Amino acid sequence: MQRKGEADLAKGVVAGLLGGLVGSWVMLKFIEGPGPVIERALQGRSKPTAEEERRQAEQAESVTMQAAETFYHAGTGGHLTHAERAVDGEVVHYAFGTLMGLGYGVAADYV
DSSP states (O other), X not given: OOOTTOOOHHHHHHHHHHXXXXXXXXXXXXXXXXXXXXXXXXXXXXXXOHHHHHHHXXXXXXXXXXXXXXXXXXXXXXXXXXXXXXXXXXXXXXXXXXXXXXXXXXXXXXX
């Protein structure tokens, strides 16, 4: 039986994992949708500038896609196709967010 004030590791793990997973999903949806629109509205513009469009084209290879390529190359010595990097990049994004949530969920019970 758990004493008052004693941490419940299982609850922290589950809450952290779920929170990290949901947070990762919300972040992607915000970046894909309202994020750029809100940023332009705060700057008093309604359309992206040519510089923003150029930067978006360059960022088509996201950081998570680059991380997926790096992990794959380190493990196998091979390379991923662009389509594989896109899928694996999302896996990296969700894995990182979920693990960060796990860390927070566990730490919150003990701090």
